[in-house]
Every structure is written in structure tokens, then in C-alpha cells.
Amino acid sequence: MNAEPTANAAPLVAEPRIVVRGAVSDAVVAYGREKLLHALRLASGPVLAAELRIDRHTDPARASAVHVEMTLDLDGTVVRSRAGAPEPSAAVDDAAERLERRIGTVRHRPQDRMLRHRDRTSWHHEDRVVPRHRGFPRPPEERELVRRKSFTVAAESIEDALFDLERLDHDFFLFRHDVTGGAAVVFRAEAGRYGVTLERPAPDAVAAVGIDLVTGPAPTVLDIGSARALLEASGVPFVFFVDDATDRGCIVYRRDDGHDGLVTPE
Secondary structure (H helix, E strand, C coil): CCCCCCCCCCCCCCCCCCEEECCCCHHHHHHHHHHHHHHHCCCCCCCCEEEEEECCCCCCCCCCCCCEEEEEECCCCCEEEEECCCCCHHHHHHHHHHHHHHHHHHHHHHHHHHCCCEEEHHHHCCCCCCCCCCCCCCCHHHHEEEEEEEECEECHHHHHHHHHHHHHCCCCCEECCCCCCCCEEEECHHHEEEEECCCCCCHHHCCCCCCCCCECCCCCCCCHHHHHHHHHHCCEEEEEEEEEECEEEEEEECCCCCCEEEEECC
């Protein structure tokens, strides 16, 4: 039996990039760097880049004052983890634990894909449900559309999109469905389940995934203002809609800072 890899076969990155915002002590930064480097050594193959971000907020309305994000580029495959907590060390520990699990997700993916045909529970890579920290409760009149993410949406299967959702530690992931060619989104649902919403119906493709997915209704045609209004009225984490100006599937969502974000395909 082959032994589990414990170190990279190729040299590690010389030094991780560290970004700090707010009042974060040198001891916390050093602790986060140590945890990131430990996780990095669990990867197999070359690590092209590593980054640690630590944000500390002073607003008393935030339950999670410290937000930590760790990112690795594993030979072209980006793996990311995020965690928030009242104390810096707890946020660092949670982010590092999640990153290590995601490294395992990438490493064991070929074996997992075979197991999924026999074991439905092997889909979920998290060994426990980690609650997301809630963002800043910004009043509606102060919210702005402050960030737009635009990127090439590659055609992929629902299974591959769920893998991307996990490795990037996202709450939702926008993609182009490889069967229908339409926009689609996979997301984290309640009780540790996954969900999927397709612009164009494809029940056979959903059934072929092999697990019980939460399925959302097809997106409606809206302008961006109406989509933001629906986000506010419904209280959901994001709204998947078809932009009436571009006829493309887009997402508006509530950011950690309480403003709204927009995800659009190129």
C-alpha cells in the first residue's frame, strides 16, 4: 500500500504572501504563517503560490471580528479556505483545518470520483458542517454595488462544479453547464447538503450526479436593480437571475461588509 504523501515532491514557495488589515499583532501573523506552511507541506506536487489574509474589524456589530483566508496554488489548481471568529487564533485554526481538508479533496479526487458511484456520502468532503459567519448588518439605505466579478465561465458538469465549490470554499459557484450550455449555479444548502439551479432544465444531468441535490427554480429575467431588491426582500444569500441587458446568467449577493456584489460572466 502506498504511503500518504507528507511533503511536496517539488520545492515549496519561498515565502507566502501575507496581507494584514486592521489591528493584528505580529504574533498572530506568525501563527497564521506557521499554520499555512504546515498545510502547504501536506500537498503533493509543486506549490506555485501561497497567500494568507487576516482582517480584523473594529465594528462591535460583527460577531466574527477576525476573518482569515488562506490560498494555495497547487500546480495550477487553486485551493482556498475562509473562516471567521471572535478571536484571531480560533479564526486561524479554523481556516487552516478547512484548508487541509481541501488539499485532501484535491489529492484524493480521482479515488473519490470512483467511490461516488457506490457511496453517496463520499460527496461531502467536510467532516462537520462549519457555520458561516454573518457579515456586517449594513442598513439597506447605505448599501452599494461596490464590486463586480467578471470572469470566463468554463463549461463543466455539475460534479466538476461541486468540486470547484469545495476547493475554493465558496458558498455558491457560477458555471456554464456542459450539457445545456446555459448558466448554472451550485451552492451550499442547509444541513450540509448541496444544491443546483440551472438556467435550462436538465433533469437527467441532475439525476446523474448520484446524490440528492436541492434544486432551485430556473432564474427569472431581471435588471440588476430588481435583483438587488429581491436579494433584500428575500433574505437569501444570493439571487441567480438572467440580466435583461445582456441575457446572461448573473448573481447578486451580500458581501461580508454588508454591501452587494455582482458576479457576471464575460
